[in-house]
Amino acid sequence: MFDVADFLDPGDGVWWGQGSAEPEPLVNQVLDAVDRVGPIRAFSGLTWNERLSGDLPEKLTVVSYGGLGQLRSLSRYGRLDVVPCHYSAIPRMFATGQLPNDVGLIQVSAPGPDGLVTLGTGVEYVADAILHTRTLVAEINHRMPATVGGPRLPLSAFAAVIETDRPLREAPAKAGDTVDRAIASNVASIVDDGSTIQIGVGSLPSAVLEALAGHSDLGFHSGMITDGVLTLVEKGVITGARKEIDPGVVVTGAALCTSDGYRRLGEHPVEFRAASYTHAPAVLSRLGSLVSINSAIEVDLLGQVGAELARGVHIGAVGGQVDFSRAASLTGSRSIIALRSTVGSGEQSQSTIVPALAGGVVTTARVDVDAVVTEHGVAMLTGCTVAERALRLIEVAAPEHREHLERSLAEQENR
Structure with a gap:
């Protein structure tokens, strides 16, 4: 088992996928490593990771395009830096380094017969960010569906991978009235x-x-x-x-x-x-x-x-x-x-x-x-x-x- 800290340097910027595609085991490794490595600037989108709603390491700065999911708690406590922007502008901000792009953490599907993985249920900004990121680390989740339309990547694209078999985060169950x-x-x-x-x-x-x-x-x-x-x-x-x-x-x-x-x-x-x-x-x-x-x-x-x-x-x-x-x-x-x-x-x-x-x-x-x-x-x-x-x-x-x-x-x- 590798340590994400091995790929982080002080002052690095880290991003990860959001929603059902958030690689939570890797994100949690980063949270555990910040005090040893920091300071770290991290970009997160929509998240239900409870660890991103409470006390965070002092050396961690969390950046997002809004206060979605657990991030609204960070906003309430003054720990969220929001970059107001159109969603269409996010790809360009990764390309120019205005958003953290040293290390990217992604959740992918298991390799297909051709040995390639897909970005599963989270193609969106991830597909654009990977083009401008120094180091990619992946969680291969065997329950992540292989999807069509987005990039297909060889395992050689990643500096390291972990394998999991965990359910994807689901939409909060709240029936309409x-x-x-x-x-x-x-x-x-x-x-x-x-x-x-x-x-x-x-x-x-x-x-x-x-x-x-x-x-x-x-x-x-x-x-x-x-x-x-x-x-x-x-x-x-x-x-x-x-x-x-x-x-x-x-x-x-x-x-x-x-x-x-x-x-x-x-x-x-x-x-x-x-x-x-x-x-x-x-x-x-x-x-x-x-x-x-x-x-x-x-x-x-x-x-x-x-x-x-x-x-x-x-x-x-x-x-x-x-x-x-x-x-x-x-x-x-x-x-x-x-x-x-x-x-x-x-x-x-x-x-x-x-x-x-x-x-x-x-x-x-x-x-x-x-x-x-x-x-x-x-x-x-x-x-x-x-x-x-x-x-x-x-x-x-x-x-x-x-x-x-x-x-x-x-x-x-x-x-």
């Missing part, structure tokens, strides 16, 4: 047959996918795939027949599924591509049927979207939201922001439609949003004046908060 289903129904009502869908993960996106079950000939091009997408493929809803590029193919960068979903991946025309393809403006501009469906923390009366900060803590990211929203609005079909009209309950209830963004940061500009959807309806914003946009947004806010929003609007207009 009546509010999620109401929002999903409203979203589905403005998605045309033949659209190419981009959508995220979580209870609301899952509900939206279920609500699209009555549609036909949908396509899929997104940063991540879930069980809900596979189900629509199996039902004949997602066919990709009308996609302008990659017809008949489900294009994704990563997968976040249940164990059954990971097993089913190989049964369908799913291709995993690098972030430099899935999120590239030049690629997305060719999808005239693109409908982006993204979530938010809050939306102000101008239609500006906040999806990163809550009470000063990073709980989200710019991620691919702007990449897809801008493409869908400019050269695609429609850009949709879907969110619950309130957070909290009872007297603690707060409106997510707000006079001004409480987080103070605009994630997605108002000009890149065609529709804002809550459980109370659809606010179509394209072509509306500033005043008309505000009125339409108030109409889909929670009824108990509309009077306050109307007063705030009147005060803004009288200034």
Whole structure:
């Protein structure tokens, strides 16, 4: 058994795959080695590794594009350095050394008959980062499915490997409620047959996918795939027949599924591509049927979207939201922001439609949003004046908060 510390020098930068493809045994080795080697600067994406939520070695600096999964705890304690960026910019930042790129830790599938491994369920930024990384170390997980579309690598590409046989991290099991289903129904009502869908993960996106079950000939091009997408493929809803590029193919960068979903991946025309393809403006501009469906923390009366900060803590990211929203609005079909009209309950209830963004940061500009959807309806914003946009947004806010929003609007207009 090797020690990752053997490949680290003081001041090195380390990155690793995210989500279901995070090589947690190797990451944990780095955490154990930092005090001996440090200082180390590490780049992590979405993680559920509990060790990245608590006390970290003082010599370790964690960098990310947002506060996803356990990283929001690091943000809360001031231990997370966020690089705000479009997801499409990450490949270039690895290429230029703006993100740590001395040592890369990746989880791969077992070698195939040709002796090559795949990047499994985490192609995305990994496929771009490996091109600019000095040393690669791999976890060969015998439960990682071999996937199609991404790089295939010989074992000689790695300075060292470990072999494991452990289950992949699964999507958190949180079923959608009546509010999620109401929002999903409203979203589905403005998605045309033949659209190419981009959508995220979580209870609301899952509900939206279920609500699209009555549609036909949908396509899929997104940063991540879930069980809900596979189900629509199996039902004949997602066919990709009308996609302008990659017809008949489900294009994704990563997968976040249940164990059954990971097993089913190989049964369908799913291709995993690098972030430099899935999120590239030049690629997305060719999808005239693109409908982006993204979530938010809050939306102000101008239609500006906040999806990163809550009470000063990073709980989200710019991620691919702007990449897809801008493409869908400019050269695609429609850009949709879907969110619950309130957070909290009872007297603690707060409106997510707000006079001004409480987080103070605009994630997605108002000009890149065609529709804002809550459980109370659809606010179509394209072509509306500033005043008309505000009125339409108030109409889909929670009824108990509309009077306050109307007063705030009147005060803004009288200034």
